[in-house]
């Protein structure tokens with residue numbers, strides 16, 4: 004794999020250090036890496052924001068958000084905090100960047116660093132990405148013999164046009180090699196496992212096509228609504244929030260051809276190729292919804308959020324039909340679905356296989372491979388097996404790899420942000436979004452988004468907070484070839500002799 008790790012004396016600068024993402028994800032991820040010995044012990048971490056905070060104050064904020072679950076974690080806190088300092092300054096003026104540069108220079112000369120390596124994390128609203136990028140380039144870029152990497156948070160644009168504009172603005176500042184566009188789903192353990200599951204198992208590899216697979220679903224469910232973030236969400240909607248990025252990334256990894264190696268460019272080349280084979284998303288192949296009060300009235304509807312417009316048509320639930328027109332996938336219906344305020348929080352992939360020939364069987368159900376991304380990572384395959392004992396009939400059961408049952412707690416499974424910051428530090432681009440990938444993904448979603456945001460778009464169907472989603476969901480899935488298992492024919496987790504009323 005063509006990776007090129009930063010060395011022992013790297014400076015990591017977190018822009019937007021006073022903000023929500025930095026507090027909840029970036030600093031805790033840096034701590035997790037430090038705790039596990041994955042950051043060099045003497046790395047230099049600097050928080051940067053406009054807020055006037057002392058180093059002590061930023062350290063206090065950080066420590067309040069660290070999960071100190073065990074003695075190992077508690078023992079590491081002080082050492083971690085000592086690595087952190089803070090620089091306060093504006094985003095659009097040189098002075099703060101000059102101060103920042105001096106702080107890095109001082110660290111580098113104290114440690115006799117001959118090739119300064121600097122990693123910048125932009126935990127900032129996109130409106131200031133370019134300004135900050137430009138000031139980094141002018142005032143805090145490492146000297147000629149050094150190197151820079153810069154992590155940019157989503158959203159990378161609002162549609163195709165704005166995404167291209169952002170690309171155009173950043174391109175003169177940083178090379179594609181230097182830019183790391185983060186999509187944190189690519190750092191999730193099970194998402195990283197997809198290539199191994201697919202290409203490392205011949206039985207799956209052989210059946211991974213339209214001859215054997217009858218439908219694919221990727222579903223993202225959250226059991227909570229916008230809860231005060233409505234002001235932000237109202238401009239975005241569920242499609243931009245999680246589909247154009249997280250869910251599409253998962254689908255791409257699931258459907259791309261075999262890369263020649265784990266080399267980041269080999270993987271990203273294949274992702275782009277399959278994305279180009281997607282057909283235009285049709286406005287007639289969608290199910291869109293907006294949540295209303297829960298049935299018992301205890302949970303608010305989307306429009307009850309004071310930060311959203313009274314007549315907002317913002318989509319909080321979407322199921323979208325996707326088709327891929329290549330030799331492997333032509334004719335396989337794919338459904339991407341995502342929603343807020345549903346009955347549970349879960350993200351999973353369901354691959355349903357075609358029915359086997361009946362002949363010798365009176366009743367036989369379909370195989371289904373389920374890959375649960377979260378919570379509690381699992382891969383299980385629904386298979387038909389003889390009901391144990393004197394019965395000669397079949398029932399649907401599972402081959403089950405649930406991580407919590409199979410792997411001891413001693414495994415450190417990094418959080419997504421931990422995995423991705425580590426990748427960036429190591430110079431591994433595989434799990435970051437490339438410019439052409441971004442462009443194709445926006446080209447795919449922009450026409451549908453334009454329709455949804457036009458005056459012609461009817462109000463999305465209501466669904467109650469805490470429900471499974473809009474009423475038409477079952478029918479929508481059936482229309483896309485998904486066969487629900489016969490009622491009572493499948494029991495989880497323990498199958499009892501009365502399955503299907505038989506013994």
Ligand SMILES: NC(=O)C1=CN([C@@H]2O[C@H](COP(=O)(O)OP(=O)(O)OC[C@H]3O[C@@H](n4cnc5c(N)ncnc54)[C@H](OP(=O)(O)O)[C@@H]3O)[C@@H](O)[C@H]2O)C=CC1
Pocket residue numbers: 019020021022023024025027052053054094125126127128129130131156157158
């Ligand atoms: N929060 C989350 O869970 C997630 C966030 N993201 C993305 O990460 C980035 C940061 O998100 P988040 O931390 O929530 O954002 P915040 O709104 O908390 O902003 C981060 C910091 O940026 C500064 N800031 C805020 N608004 C502006 C502004 N209009 N102009 C200049 N500076 C501003 C503030 O620092 P100060 O005033 O001190 O300079 C603030 O503390 C965004 O791109 C977001 O989309 C992505 C996934 C999840």
Ligand SMILES: O=C1O[C@H](COP(=O)(O)O)[C@@H](O)[C@H](O)[C@H]1O
Pocket residue numbers: 187225244245
């Ligand atoms: O990017 C986002 O993702 C989160 C879901 O991330 P997860 O790791 O908790 O599954 C989502 O809640 C948020 O709205 C969105 O902006």
